[in-house]
Amino acid sequence: MKRYVYSELTEKEIAKLCKRPKMHFDDIFEVVNPIIDDVRSEGDKAVSRYTRKFDGAAPEPLTLSPEDEAPVLNDEIKEAIDTAFKNIYRFHKAQLPNAMEVETMPGVRCMRVTRPIERVGLYVPGGTAMLPSTLMMLGIPAALAGCREIVIATPPGKDNLVADELTYIAKKIGASVILQSGGAQAIAAMAFGTESVPKVNKIFGPGNQYVTAAKMQLQNSEAQVAIDMPAGPSEVLVIADDYAEPVYVAADLLSQAEHGSDSQVVLLATKGFDWDQCKQELDKQLEQLPRKKMAEKALNHSFSIEVESLEQAFNFSNRFAPEHLIIQCESAESHVDEIYSAGSVFLGKWSPESAGDYASGTNHTLPTYGYARMYSGVSVDSFCKYITMQHLSKEGLKNIASSVERLAQLEELEGHRRAVSLRLEE
Numbered sequence: 340m341k342r343y344v345y346s347e348l349t350e351k352e353i354a355k356l357c358k359r360p361k362m363h364f365d366d367i368f369e370v371v372n373p374i375i376d377d378v379r380s381e382g383d384k385a386v387s388r389y390t391r392k393f394d395g396a397a398p399e400p401l402t403l404s405p406e407d408e409a410p411v412l413n414d415e416i417k418e419a420i421d422t423a424f425k426n427i428y429r430f431h432k433a434q435l436p437n438a439m440e441v442e443t444m445p446g447v448r449c450m451r452v453t454r455p456i457e458r459v460g461l462y463v464p465g466g467t468a469m470l471p472s473t474l475m476m477l478g479i480p481a482a483l484a485g486c487r488e489i490v491i492a493t494p495p496g497k498d499n500l501v502a503d504e505l506t507y508i509a510k511k512i513g514a515s516v517i518l519q520s521g522g523a524q525a526i527a528a529m530a531f532g533t534e535s536v537p538k539v540n541k542i543f544g545p546g547n548q549y550v551t552a553a554k555m556q557l558q559n560s561e562a563q564v565a566i567d568m569p570a571g572p573s574e575v576l577v578i579a580d581d582y583a584e585p586v587y588v589a590a591d592l593l594s595q596a597e598h599g600s601d602s603q604v605v606l607l608a609t610k611g612f613d614w615d616q617c618k619q620e621l622d623k624q625l626e627q628l629p630r631k632k633m634a635e636k637a638l639n640h641s642f643s644i645e646v647e648s649l650e651q652a653f654n655f656s657n658r659f660a661p662e663h664l665i666i667q668c669e670s671a672e673s674h675v676d677e678i679y680s681a682g683s684v685f686l687g688k689w690s691p692e693s694a695g696d697y698a699s700g701t702n703h704t705l706p707t708y709g710y711a712r713m714y715s716g717v718s719v720d721s722f723c724k725y726i727t728m729q730h731l732s733k734e735g736l737k738n739i740a741s742s743v744e745r746l747a748q749l750e751e752l753e754g755h756r757r758a759v760s761l762r763l764e765e
């Protein structure tokens with residue numbers, strides 16, 4: 340990992356470090372656009388064809404219904420899933436929005452009610468690893484919001500079967516369909532609908548560059564489908580002071596580097612932090628990872644910065660806006676007010692990112708690529724729509740009439756003015 344000294348960096352260099360490596364989407368769109376077109380015109384046939392092409396084989400049938408499945412899990416895995424499920428459920432249940440009503444003037448009542456997005460598509464990546472945790476992170480808030488139809492798409496797994504862990508969770512969240520296909524063809528199938536895949540209103544979930552490019556193209560297409568957020572490779576930024584434990588810092592950096600060679604890990608640490616031990620630990624712990632090659636590549640394009648103060652560290656972190664921010668400082672919670680942009684934050688040395696990735700209760704589907712400056716992670720809210728309503732009594736209409744009529748006149752919209760004045764004529 341390249342090491343910089345904050346005070347030696349120019350403003351231009353800081354800005355460059357905060358920019359992620361450019362994603363070259365033009366080449367990816369060239370691959371993805373024909374897939375989208377074929378799925379729109381040929382439906383299931385094209386989904387099967389592309390699944391055979393990219394994943395070796397296409398399951399028959401292409402979709403299955405979780406209701407008909409009887410997943411078999413060993414007790415340990417079942418318990419691990421159940422514990423995580425309960426915690427994620429509890430944290431997300433507390434997010435359920437309340438109905439609201441405000442009387443803005445006597446006789447003028449304004450209300451807001453919440454409705455679930457009816458049909459949602461959850462993409463669970465499966466190219467390099469099977470991710471039951473991602474299904475929980477997407478499926479639990481969808482179920483809590485009350486989405487009527489939950490469609491899951493995931494690449495065909497080992498032996499061309501969807502893993503029992505996924506069907507187990509799919510049943511718990513009440514999903515109706517699992518599409519055994521991944522990549523752009525699965526995203527297009529959910530966006531347009533096919534003979535066996537219901538069309539959805541919004542698509543959620545992370546994925547590789549083909550998945551991300553397909554989501555981006557389809558949200559601007561005639562498919563009329565929304566997406567959760569722009570997604571990129573996973574990221575973590577660790578802020579460490581003199582008291583931070585180098586062994587834990589190294590472990591946290593590697594836990595994110597192992598996601599993929601394009602993951603980005605960043606360390607901001609004070610001069611008194613034990614840099615040498617951290618470096619030794621990175622080398623030592625790297626050797627113990629089965630995904631060593633991937634983590635190594637990620638470390639090669641990641642970086643660290645020596646800061647003079649934690650204030651410098653938080654300034655940089657807010658500009659970088661990491662997906663995950665870990666604070667390994669003496670009194671981590673005292674820094675909360677200094678954090679403005681981050682997807683999810685891990686406070687103190689006993690809070691590794693892995694806790695939030697799996698089981699603490701918070702969601703791990705988070706904005707990457709600096710989008711934490713303006714986007715939030717997935718929550719119950721992401722699966723809801725808000726509808727406003729108003730009820731005016733005659734008294735209420737009288738109370739706002741002069742304001743509405745005068746503003747309508749100002750905008751030269753006579754029809755608007757008359758819709759009020761007519762009612763109050765007699």
Ligand SMILES: NC(=O)c1ccc[n+]([C@@H]2O[C@H](COP(=O)([O-])OP(=O)(O)OC[C@H]3O[C@@H](n4cnc5c(N)ncnc54)[C@H](O)[C@@H]3O)[C@@H](O)[C@H]2O)c1
Binds near residue numbers: 468470523
């Ligand atoms: N943010 C998060 O919550 C989170 C969690 C886990 C993983 N991730 C990220 O998700 C990504 C998962 O990627 P993945 O590849 O393992 O799984 P994936 O499911 O996203 O992609 C696999 C699919 O890509 C398609 N594909 C493969 N090669 C192709 C090609 N040459 N042309 C067209 N399509 C092709 C295939 O259809 C395949 O099924 C990683 O980048 C990882 O960092 C993010």
Ligand SMILES: N[C@H](CO)Cc1c[nH]c[nH+]1
Binds near residue numbers: 470472573598662703
């Ligand atoms: N860290 C990933 C989000 O960037 C989520 C994840 C899934 N499994 C393990 N980790």
Ligand SMILES: [Zn+2]
Binds near residue numbers: 595598
């Ligand atoms: Zn992770």
